[in-house]
Amino acid sequence: MSDPQTEWAMLLCKSLVEAGVREAIISPGSRSTPLVWAASRTSGLRCHCLIDERSAGFYALGQARISGMPSVLICTSGTALSHYFPAVIEAREAGTPLIVLSADRPFELQHCGAQQTIDQTRIFGGYAFYHELGTPVSDRSALLGLRRSAWQAVATAIEVPRGAVHLNFRAKKPLEPQHDTPPVQLPKTAALLPPRRAARRAVDPAELQALVDALSSSDCPLLICGALSIQESPDPELVRRFVELSGCVLCAETVSQLRFALADSTAGLVCSTYDWLLGSSVLKARLAPDFALQLGAAPVSAGLERLISVSEPALRYAICAESGWPDPSHQAAQVIRASASELLEAACALLASRARSPRPARLRLWRDAQRLARATVEEHLGSGFGEAAAVATVCAALPDPSVLAVGNSLPPRLLDRYCPSSVRQISVCSQRGASGIEGAIAGVLGAATQSATATTLLLGDISFLHDVGSLWAARSDRTHAPPYEHAVVIVVLNNAGGRIFDQLPIATSPGVELHWWTTPHALQLESAAALYGLAYSRATERPQLSAALTAAYARPGVTLIEVVVDPDSASRSLGRIARELEPRFAELLGEDPS
């Protein structure tokens, strides 16, 4: 292999590895032949083959959610790379690093009806950093430039604002390696440190001071943790210190990594029932905080969202965001440009030097209400089996340590409502950049390749069916052994449709044909497992589900567990618990007239 095109592709792959890329996901094609050849022979680069580029995109995101580094997607020319678009958008919105390396035709084949030839230039618009690599040439400057481009692609993908980089490589026929051309003089690799994370910034002292003043003077501050990637999320011990020093009520969503990292303590409160508390008409005004700090994305929780958007102007609201501007209610008085860790460390240092203000009755009310809510929820969960009990069962069964991937729509909301906070090593993968329901299977299968522990995905049936083809990456047949040394457990909550719509106002509109929203179906998901050769269990009650989970975690490889629940079981639980809670909360307020 010494023709310029093959050597060029080899140098590109080698340089990506030098900069820290470890995983390539190949979708098959002809024009990408030099890239595929090179990737499959580059030491330090593991290749995965996914026939569907859309799956490949989300698989790469799943890997990056665990590794923090971009995987490289390799595809052929034409519409192939357009299937990456949803994942590219999610990469930008969630700040997940990603590199797309597309094959393209040479310039002279543009705009003349050549097969699988489209204009790939800036095809992802503003959603990816675009770099045209052109057709290979062998002069020294071009080769040095190629290596620089590869390093720069990785740096761009991992520097704030993280996201997708698109490298477009134009290959000419012959595409396969040629053995009769003179050797290319490759640049010697300089011993540079490959690009890593961006340098940490100091938090602006004035911003910090304002924040700490607000915290110190607050009656009962709230710390809201929305979606945070594994890399962004601060160390739980740091959060615990901050909660204690500030006397905050911590409302950590499942997707924040902090839900399963902290337990209650005497000085602060780790609240896992805020959705019930803030949804209560008798309670919510009494609990309303005068100050809140948000880490990570804007909350999924409708209760928290309402709290933020309607408490104005009594609530002073600050957001810590390294990039982006996660303030959909337009209420933030302060957006602090820092990582969550940077801010909490700086704030702890300042808070520790201050006399702690005594925390008043409101914190006690939060605590008592939480105890009541948790007891009521547990009572309900013990009284029958439905979507809520299924989620709680799955959550309780999660191995420690392990990875939990959360689909969108109902699953994150159910986890937040039904799962108590706890101290376990659960890393959470979520897709809260654009919050689409797509790519969940691909994402968890990618994540599982990077995880040294069991991995669980909790998702709904529509999300499952939207991404069913991604099970290709998990297929177990005589041609393929998937690369999973640990258990990968896909739990589908099959409520026969998209049941979040049952909880929206359209559900009760007169004359509505709700099936256009809920898309009901009666499909048997067992056949999806059969198609891809996966282990499968079906559960319609708690002991079955528990047994299925135990069996699935006991073996390496992918198991599909279908939990069949009544279509309306999620709304029914929601309504019943809320109704039971109201009089209990009222009674509590009677006892505690603070």
Add this chain to the structure above:
Amino acid sequence: MSDPQTEWAMLLCKSLVEAGVREAIISPGSRSTPLVWAASRTSGLRCHCLIDERSAGFYALGQARISGMPSVLICTSGTALSHYFPAVIEAREAGTPLIVLSADRPFELQHCGAQQTIDQTRIFGGYAFYHELGTPVSDRSALLGLRRSAWQAVATAIEVPRGAVHLNFRAKKPLEPQHDTPPVQLPKTAALLPPRRAARRAVDPAELQALVDALSSSDCPLLICGALSIQESPDPELVRRFVELSGCVLCAETVSQLRFALADSTAGLVCSTYDWLLGSSVLKARLAPDFALQLGAAPVSAGLERLISVSEPALRYAICAESGWPDPSHQAAQVIRASASELLEAACALLASRARSPRPARLRLWRDAQRLARATVEEHLGSGFGEAAAVATVCAALPDPSVLAVGNSLPPRLLDRYCPSSVRQISVCSQRGASGIEGAIAGVLGAATQSATATTLLLGDISFLHDVGSLWAARSDRTHAPPYEHAVVIVVLNNAGGRIFDQLPIATSPGVELHWWTTPHALQLESAAALYGLAYSRATERPQLSAALTAAYARPGVTLIEVVVDPDSASRSLGRIARELEPRFAELLGEDPS
């Protein structure tokens, strides 16, 4: 329902119908609630529900391939519409009309981390005409403008160059209809003729004269017909007249609509064996024409492509293209801007007034060689069962009239090699704009909703698995009866991977790990049928396949037929027939030393 937002959505849907739209494909979501509400209540608009927007996009293309009119895609905000991207690109490249109607969030929710909110502005770049509709307002000018925008969207989609139009509609909460607002004064619909196809143009007289001169003076002109949509393809009778008047050898690919529309005649030749003839080393130089006219897309055939690109300068080459520039070999001496019908009509008129030049020996050689090739192919097909025999069996079994949808990669090439021309009413749907392998299942299911006849899809296993989730649209369960009154037969050629790569030079590169290209698998496709509740047959030999086809065509609804063939059977047939033909061609040349 009289709130402005709902009325606005109703007016939009009504205006689309006035302009000729008949089909809406809804993918579920919340932000699109006003649009879904309106579409499901608009008289004259039939709604389909596909949970996967990517499937929906190709389903809409399938409908438009038959109807010639755009279907309207309706989706929610966020990444949802990015899944349409592959179909939007194909719409542009193939000139297939399409309308995307995306829900979006109001302007104030941009760039602040609101859920399912991304910048949807011009998201498809140059691949779609973009129209921002903004948030609904009720003044007369805005309402008139909305109606105009809907009409204009349809006109833009169907006028040359046809393609995709993207309407972006921003909805505010409450999304469901409100019943307590004053009625909106809607504009009275003026009795305008809705937009239809663009006016026909006269062919430039000088261009026509040059073409007819070249035809008349040619020794043995070729008429090459590449991919043409049902709407673009000229009437077979017109083509027959043109072939007779010009003395052309007609090489019509399956995807041109003309392969199954014309039989041999004395004056011209309908050649269906050009791939064999032009692939022969002894024959090709003797057959080489001095003039060729191309209708439609550049040919799929490698033989035709080589003929065009290496015959220079002996070959004078003209292309007729209403839009685009389908000349990837850069050899065209003339690109005539006209529809194929316009050009052939004008050329026939001019040719008819001329004395016909006697056609010499070369036409006879084409005819004799074709007879020999066809006999050799038939001999081979009769001698065993493999991919070639499967394709020939399917082709022979096609009901008359019916629709044949052709996947990409091997299927169009196999049809061209193994199926003789014939006179049947077979309408062909293909995806030769960007020639991707995606969306084939969605496309045929969409096409079948528009066809009054049986519909057949012939595709490979990788293409099938790439699009397996689109079977949702065919599902047959207690919640859904798919809208097919006729047989829809999906024939998967399962050769356990992407076997076109076995035929490319990379296959014989030393040290290649070919599985990165061929992506072998051993999946049982029966389970895919089971998942979606479809009838299924498996065939490993000809009588089974014939019986399965007969049974499938005898009932309405979708049948999946999996034809299991040896992975190398396609390459083996190709090599064997080519080897058998060489000495026969040489003998023919000995007999016919013209």
